[in-house]
Amino acid sequence: MRQSKQQFREYLVRKGLKTTKQREIILDAFLRASTHPSTEELFLKIRRKHPTVGYATVYRTLKLFADCGIAEERNFGDGQTRYEWTGDERHHDHLICTRCGAILEFEDADIEKLQQQVAFRHGFTIASHRLELYGTCRRCTGKS
């Protein structure tokens, strides 16, 4: 987290951009968010404490986070772009509940091993991958 803040600061300097109160507020809120917030979710969360920060600023700042590498844009098919903090360097995949929108992270070494094998069989060298499992979570499965 401290690392990400530093990285963002350096990016701003490198690009000749400015440090502003809003950017600090948004960065703090983003790093504090445990989930994968969409622009709107983060905006609403921030608004509680800082009612003057506008949606457009949150939107633009999240783009900056993605540009400088401390966040990644993700699209889980609910029609909203979500931002995931990359600082936590360990790769993980996602379980997404299509009923309630819950997102769980997981990692599975065996699956990764099999992916390597598949790639090897096809002569590929894997640089990265994306695995998303869509379905219903425990709570939603119970309901009709």
Place this chain on the structure above:
Amino acid sequence: MRQSKQQFREYLVRKGLKTTKQREIILDAFLRASTHPSTEELFLKIRRKHPTVGYATVYRTLKLFADCGIAEERNFGDGQTRYEWTGDERHHDHLICTRCGAILEFEDADIEKLQQQVAFRHGFTIASHRLELYGTCRRCTGKS
């Protein structure tokens, strides 16, 4: 292809829906498309021969294709929903070469099994998944 047409016909009957000229035109065009067309692309393509078919009808009909299982909605991050013919084959995943753009399809039962196990451990019921491996293909790995 003949299979898909049959499948769509049966779906219409089962749901009490009707066979119309437009639906036949759109299905033909979709099956003839080699790419993964977006609604708009398919609409434009169809319009050349059949200027009276409306965008909304193409849109609705593609949804029907997805519902009945002969197509799948896909989102490759270009802001447009694309429809992929599922053919008569089973689900497959993708190996994508980030150097030359080549796309290989593969399926791996073991990986799918492990996915089920992961989901089970988290109380999830999987409806679908998406797995994409990004890297360099055999040919590109050789080059500098």
Place this chain on the structure above:
DNA sequence: TTTTAAATTGAAATTCGTTTTCACTCAAAC
């Protein structure tokens, strides 16, 4: 510290793909 140029901001407007509405048409069951 004051000045100044350029970046930043919030609110509103705009864009763009998706989805729905509605009056009219058509398929197919009778």
Place this chain on the structure above:
DNA sequence: GTTTGAGTGAAAACGAATTTCAATTTAAAA
């Protein structure tokens, strides 16, 4: 043929993403 309800196209509505613009703020220069 008549009837009934699904289907259609055009246009409107929708929602998230993006841009515009006048006013504000930053930070470097004076």
